[in-house]
Amino acid sequence: MADLQIQPVLAALRKHRIATIVIALEIALACAVLCNACFLIAGRVQAMHVQSGVDEQALGTIKLEGFDPEQANDLDARVMAGLRAVAGVQSVSAVGAVPFGEASVIAGVHLDAAGQQFGGVVDFYVTGPGAANAMGIRLLSGRMPAPDEYMSVTQFVPKEAPVLITQVLAKHFWPDENPLGKTIWSMDTHFRVIGVVDHLTVPQPGSGEEKDADWSIVVPAMPGPQFAGKYLLRANPDDLPRVMRDARTAALKIAPDAVLDLDQSRTIGELREKFFLNDRVMTGLLIAVIVALLGTTALGIVGLASFWVAQRRRQIGVRRALGATRKDVLRYFQIENFLIVTIGIVLGMALAYGINLALMNIYELPRLPAWYLPIGAMALWVLGQLAVLAPAMRAAAVPPVVAMRSS
Amino acid sequence: MLVAQEDEAAGQGWCGPSGRYVPHWGYTRMIGYYIDLALHSLRRSKVLTVLMILAIAVGIGASMTTLTIMHLLSGDPLRGRSGQIFYPQVEPDPGSKAREPHDVMDYQSAMDLWSAHRADRQALVINSRVKLLAPDTRLPPLMLSMLSTTSDFFTMFEVPIRFGRSWTAEDDAAHARVAVISANLNDRLFGGQNSVGLTLRLKDSDVRIVGVLAPWRPSPLFYDVRGGRFSGGDTASFYDKPEGVITPFTTALEINDGNFQPFTCWSNPVTPGHLQNASCVWVALWVQLGDATRVASYRRFLDGYVAQQQSLGRITRADNTRLRSLPEWLDFNGVVPGDVKLQTSLAFAFLAICVCNVVGLLLAKFLRRSGEIGLRRALGATRRAVFIQCLVEAGVIGGLGGLGGLFLTLFGLWLVRQQPVPYADFVHLDVSMFLATFLISIGASLLAGLLPAARASLVEPALQLKVL
Structure with a gap:
């Protein structure tokens, strides 16, 4: 029965060519924007759910600045002792960077001494004794640095240090080889890989030249003039907010001459929240656009269908x-x-790909996966059917007797 | 009833049976009459009218909010004088294989070019984190960003000064312990009082405040712009506020030694934070060149300098120099954040959808009146008269939609001001964007009205009369 109706429907549409084209264009635009907006949302959500590789709920950081390198050892000793005395603190260790905190040491690395084989731009986590364990990073193979492998920082990093790298980085550097024992060259020195960890995000994932969030290298180092002022605190997750409050107060008291960085002296959770604030706002905005867009399109369909129903009574x-x-x-x-x-x-599908190509130019976005299109199509079919339901039911309610009345 | 009135008037006035212009009805009066008709017609189908006005208003609100931000962020930070400001670049890195030279210069090159004084004005620019203490207040020490530059900076960029003065070229040469502070910092430390003559402790040295700036908010913070091409579109920080404290370049190198961070290095500095003799780039040089001849001669000077340095063996790539104007430099760095561009394109796509919507609704509305039009x-x-009357009706919808869109834009901008973005503090609707709101709104609705009006004007008189 339904098939038989397609002919008259097509005939009617041909008669209302302009209106049909306009509404189809509107749906095409809606479809294209919908697919791309969903794709962007998915990208942001994925970025926001990056695995840090550390025990975020149990960690916080305290950052002091504005002291002379000569005072560093003395300050370190005082601050670490003072922070350890804060009730509930399980461990205090020196760190150069934390996930979602400020960027620290970023450098290009080479896989050969001659500097011919470029590995990429990566982040170095300078970590004092105990920091790698306190972070809770998971070792997949190899070993953690031994106590005697923590050397003092000369320039950004210690010379010829043993390092831990993430498995993503290991696969990128040496796709088919065992990374343990390999050497990488960077910053006028070289590093030997002693262990591979499952995850460790760079401090600012997605905002630098690193091609993957996991392009991090952990370098053990002894605190000293060039590596001081930043501390990693570990506490029971339930206790952490209180511990961090007390730790900030303690740091102010212990080092009145130094300046406590209140923006950075937070729990890792808070830093994460702040780091992704913009992405959350953007996601909210994209969702709002989608809702407004679908709403507008539905209203357009309702309006035109109502008109057609009235016209064809x-x-x-x-x-x-x-x-x-x-x-x-x-x-x-x-x-x-x-x-x-x-x-x-x-x-709309053609348009969606066009918009995606433009976005790929501006954003270095990947190509829109094809499966977004059928989902977008389904969404618009459902929307169209829902929107037309009320006018169509009004049409169905027209009594036959209308035929006999004149307008 | 109304139909009769309307066509009586139209018949007597604007168009006679022959369709010629009848002079005693002025053009403006005719448009006024059409506006009356439009308002009447809009009142007749309230739901449809409200829907159309709402569609235009929402579309305009979204697009004008984003367009205003684009407009603010891509504006000229020096109000028309940017074309005279240039940014020389050389490539001091002997191993560099990059197509573009580094974004900033090494100390030697920047110093050589600056001290040659071959431009109308020239300023070196670096910044560093410094600990600041105001002994006259009881405030705790704070860390802030310090801009260090040379005396031409203030005249070249027309930096407004509220109290005192900027420092002189003699102060530069004497490594004078002086500073100029921003209005913001002056408010924070001294409650906005004239603080000229007071002392600030920067790291371990005392400097005398010689000047306090009037509020100054260049957007973007153009003299600090660099590295945009490595940011992946995440360039919101280019719109940060200016530094709180400004000191002479030579002074800063002494008082904040050890705290200078390089843009990048091709070999590790010998002493951390001390970059004068390091294989690092970290110094920006800005020059003012009054006319095309000056620009050409400075270009020759720059090439000559690099060639000379090459013969001395210090620079290996003599072919890799640039002299971009400030607008070109901002463009090269893609200063407008990618998110803002994305939001703008989204908003305009949304506006296009709203316009399509209005086309459909207007089509429905005009054709519903086929009988009346036929009569x-x-x-x-x-x-033509029918066409114009229909367009006027669309225009009236655009005007009303623009009014609604204006309120939504103001609301949208208020929302942006609540966001944690560096440019939130100066987001506002200026006169040009206010006018653009109505122009775009009426333009969009006229565009939307074009097709339906053309369709309505094709209504055949006889045919419709038969139906009636």
Whole structure:
């Protein structure tokens, strides 16, 4: 029965060519924006859920600055002792960077001494004794640095240090080889890989030249003039907010001459929250755009369908008088809507790819996965059917007797 | 009733049966009459009207909010004088294989070029974190960003000064212990009082405040812009506020020694934080060149300098120099954040959807009045008269939608001001964007009205009369 109706529907659409094209264009635009906005949202959500590789709920950091390198050892000793005395603190260790904190040592690395084979730009986590364990990074193979492997920092990092790298980085550097024992060259020195960890995000994932969030290297180092002022605290997660409050107060008291960086002296959770604030706002905005867009499109469909129903009341009456059931009339408008939305979707898919290409240029975004298109299409078909339901039901309610009345 | 009135008027006035212009009805009066008709017609189908106005208002609100931000962020930070400001670059890194030279210069090159004084004005620019203490207040020490530059900076960039003065070229040469502070810092430390003559402790040295700036908020903070091409579009920090404290370049190298961070290095500095003799780039040089001849001669000077350095063996790549104007430099760094561009394109896509929507609704609205239009046509109104009347109606919707869009834009900008973005503090609607709101709104609705009006003007008089 439904198939038989396609012919008259097509004939009617041909008569209302302009309106049909306009509404189809609107749906095409909606489809294209919908697919790309969803893709962008997925990208942001994925970025926001980056695995830090550390025990975020149990960690916080205290950062002091504005002291002379000569005072560093003395300050370190005082601050670490003072922080350890804060009730609830399980461990205090020196760190150069924490996930979602400030960027620290970023450098290009080479895989050969001659500097011919470029490995990429990576982040170095300078970590004092105990810091790697306190972070809770998980070792997959190799070993943690031995106590005698913590050497003092000369320039950014200690010379010829043993390092831990992430498995992502290991695969990137040496796809088919065992990374343990390999050497990498950077910052006028070289490093030997002694262990591989499962995850450790760079401090500012997604905002630098690092090609993957996990492009981090852990370098053991002894605190000293060039490595001081930043401390990693570990505490029971339930206790952590209170511990951090007490730790900030303690740091102010212990080192009145230094300046406590209140923005950075936070729990890792808070730093993460702040780091992704912009992405959250952008995601909210994209969702708002999608809602507004679908709402507008639905209203457009309702408006036009209502108009068509009103315009065709007599014809509907005639059809009803000639024996068409209410269901036939309802079906008619549903099929009409389905055809228009389909035209829109076909146009929209091409447009979606066009927009994606433009975005790839601006954002270095990956290509829009093809499976977004059928989902976008489905969403618009459903939207169209829902929007046309009320006008179509009004049409179905037109009594046959209308045919006999003149307008 | 109304139909009769309307066509009587149109028949007598604007278009006679022959369709010629009848002079006793002025053009403006005619448009006024059409606006009356439009308002009446809009009142007749309230739901449809509200829907259309709402669609335009929401679309305009979204696009004008984002367009205003684009407009603010891509504006000229020096109000028309940017074309005279240039940014020389050389490539001091002997191993560099990059197509572009480094974003800033090494100390030697920057110092040589600056001290040659071959431009109308020239300023070296570096910044560093410094510990600041104001002994006259009881405030705890704080860490802030210090701008260190040379005396031309203030005249070249027309930096407004509220109290005192900036320092002189003699102060530069004498490594004078002086500082100029921002209005913000002056408010924070001294409650906005004239603090000229007071002392600040920067790290371990005392400097005398010689000047206090009037509020100054260049956007972007153009003289610090660099590295945009490595930021992946995340360039919001280019719109940060200016540094709180400004000291002479030579002075800063002494008082904050050990705290200078390089942009990048090709070999580790011998002493951390001390970069004068290091294989690092960290110093920016800005020059002012009054006209094209000056620009050309400075270009020759720059090439000559690099060639000379090459013969001395210090620079290996003599072909890799740049002299971009400030607008070119901002463009090269892609200062407008990617997110802002994305939001703007999204908003305009949304506006396009809203316009499509209005096209559909107007089409429905005009064709519903086919009978009335047919009658008008039969009474002598030309196609053109019908067309214009329909467009006026669309324009009225655009005007009303623009008004709604204006309120939504103000609301949208208020929302942006609540966001944690560096440019939140100066987001506002200026006169040009205020006018653009209505222009775009009416333009969009006229565009939307074009097709439906053309369709309505095609209504055949006789046909419609038969139906009636």
